[in-house]
Amino acid sequence: MANYFNTLPLREQLEQLSHAEFMETAEFADGVNALKGKKIVIVGAGAQGLNQGLNLRDSGLDISYALRKEAIEQKRDSWKNATDNNFTVGTYDELIPTADLVINLTPDKQHTAVINAVMPLMKQGAALSYSHGFNIVEEGMQIRKDITVLMVAPKCPGSEVRAEYLRGFGVPTLIAVHPENDPEGKGWAYAKAYCVGTGGHHAGVLKSSFVAEVKSDLMGEQTILCGLLQTGSILSFDKMVEKGIDAGYASKLVQYGVEVITEALKHGGVSGMLDRLSNPAKIKAFQISEELKDIMRPLFQKHQDDIMSGEFSKTMMEDWANGDVNLLKWRAETGETAFEKTPAGDVKIGEQEYFDNYVLMVAFVRAGVELAFETMVEAGIKPESAYYESLHETPLIANTIARKKLFEMNRVISDTAEYGCYLFDQACKPLLADFMKKVDTDLVGKNFNEGKDGSVDNVQLVQVNEILRSHPVEVVGVKLRKAMTAMKTIKTV
């Protein structure tokens, strides 16, 4: 199978990359009608599979689950998830031939095997849905020409997809139709109806393409979302311990700080996050994040280039074929860091203290979000797509770090995200070695404002605020956040 993106002429590559249209509510006026009475079969009953299925059924659609024979015979978790919630469960052979729409919600790594098993069983003119385009774009899977191929990708973990639906809301969602597979022209109607069934239409829907989704998703997850949060957390912890800060305190500050800080990012963007700092701290965070952007820009560009050329997916798939040697090695290393091994101390850290004592992480997050966004946009991805894959998802990953630290964070994210995260982390740490030598406890571990009188220069502050607020990620962010009027506050501490 050849990389699909690389088979396209440049103008077609650019065309598909730049698909990003924010959809109006009126476009969903038909509700779930296009799928009403149709037989929908979901393959896979993990977090996304189960929770999307619960939503779709509660929206009045006919849902059942196709699982592998072994999963049924051995009563695995996926079988229990589906049967405990009173869904019909059957083997591929039993259910796929009846399906009008097959929704593939298995892990990325299994896609090729799943599609090869499922496709021959699908009836003429049926539809196939993905929630990530890796299989189509990077692995170049060819789908039978009579089958309609679409994507509905909720930009949240499965548990949130369910929780938000039951509140009467939804999570931001990206939808797409594969241009090579829309023989009857029904792709968009199906994608929209499916999206309504999950509640996504309440929270802002982006009309995208398989190509734009894959190239932006891979970039976001390996750089700012997982990679930089991991690098920044480990470096911050090690610095505090080196400077004599209590290890329990350091561990707690790092584990939960990233969630508290990015909660401000979620509600008010990058400038909202920096507004939580005192004026002198804000100027300092601005200055060091400028420096961090200069240092890391080449690395962000290399990641984007490798994603565009297919180099990244090629090396990752080689590792898959090689028994995950690199992945497992890096995973083991992540489990062995001092941060991972030091339990959070039994100390109370106030909400504001997480900002005042962790200015360094504020700087990391600003640098990472802006760099990822800028690099994606420079590569031809639209600002809306770039926003979702950088700023929007950062608090979600931060929440998983607060729950379970880095090792477990890496276990719950996708196969591609985990591999990309390690790749970035391996390269980024040495890159920041000189920078970190200059960092002291005023930036991480102690209150930056201590011993300072809080005064700043008027003009300098105005300039800093102006630069922060006029960044393109802020401009598009204001528009998109309006559609997510009722974002829920996430709290672990």
Add this chain to the structure above:
Amino acid sequence: MSNPVVHIVNLNLQYAGTPVLCNLNWRIYPGEHWVIAGKSGSGKSSLAKAMVKQEKASGEVIFTFDPDNPMPAQAFYVANWYQFANLEGDRNFYYQQRYNKQQQNDTLTVYADLIHFGKKYQLNFQDAEPILQALGFENCRETQLIELSSGEHKKLQLVQALWLRPQLLILDEPYTGLDKRSRKNLNSILDGMANVGTTLVLISNDRNIPDAVNRYAQIEDGQLHPVSDLDEIKQDEERQQKPFPYFLQKAPAVDNDTMIELRNVSVRYGEKQVLKNISWRVQAGEKWLLQGPNGSGKSTLLSLLNGDHPQAYTSAIFLFGNKRGSGESIWDIKQKIGIISPELHWYFDKNATVWHAIASGFYDSIGWFLQVKYEEKKQIEQLLDFFDLLEDKDKLLHTLPLGKQRLALLARTIIKNPQLLILDEPCQGLDRSQTAHFNAVLDELSGYGKTLIYVGHYESQLPACLDNRLVLEKGEVVISEHINRTTVY
């Protein structure tokens, strides 16, 4: 005279800039057991929390415990509202979560939670057994915290306090959501503890309190005022019934004469049978009282009706004339129902103002996301006025006293003038006059073509309009009958 167990000197506490407690002084001597009663919002819970340092207050709170008493020399506070987290400290749950089954177990079991508590205070598990029995909680051991109903959560809190047997026990609204038998048994355990040296402080407007209680007080103008007995406690004045908003004086359209029909419905989780062969028919216009001890299956039964329970899809359940799972969405169902329950309250959106909370009733959402029409805005204003909530409309719901929060959510329940009202302990947290007021509202409202299902543990606090009764025990229907005001139940 010996030293007071509790000596409070000049306690001052503010909430959002408003003084709640002003130079409050209080001494509790050994042998005294107090009830603090009176109006909602007078500062009862704030006082309790300030005593155990859960709220910031200036002034002194001095405890003097008896060193010769073997009971733990500490003050223990049981809040009026429960709180739990999953294994990772996460507290973000949604209220239907307990009906959605997922393989990874997110919260501790009751048993594990008790073991954890016992370790922390070095307690013997055998000592907990009789308390579990007395509160009818012995079958909940393997239940996950997320699966407990609100009454069961209350019991878990109480089991811990009674097991610990502290020298000073402060209970804030301990009877909320408890069934009759548990309330009685709780009081006798408390009497037993009082006998051997526990000092009791109860915050409650309930009349059935432990015999040991011998001091009564209320809070007025931020200060504690002892009174000689419960009759002297000032309750909120009987509310002047305002004219009923006109939009609620219309009978809503009814979809089908049979609103609800269940045929032999059973629900089972693994080994645990929650509902067994339930057959029940509710005709349009009927007003049902649903009763049963905590854990008898009431919440599960209601969740089947409201579209919150996945097992509804495979059972013979007919709602508004349609079989469940015949292509309707849960929003089609919820649109016809006004619902309130302790769980809905507990999980309600913390970012919602009173106005938003009421507005969300039009769309059955938790919090508010959609455009509210002009006509709807007028109706919200009328209900705010009707429930005396106008001045609170822009405040965050969860910052108000519990009684007011409840009133706002009751307004949310009736705002769309639904054909079916499902009220699961609607008056929990309301004081007596608020309860009387709400029941009067309900009696009037039910005159306009409503069908009602009402869950209530307090026989003395039920609306007069109820005309049928269904009683569950261990998941089975034990009584299904017509009732009238003279029926003893």
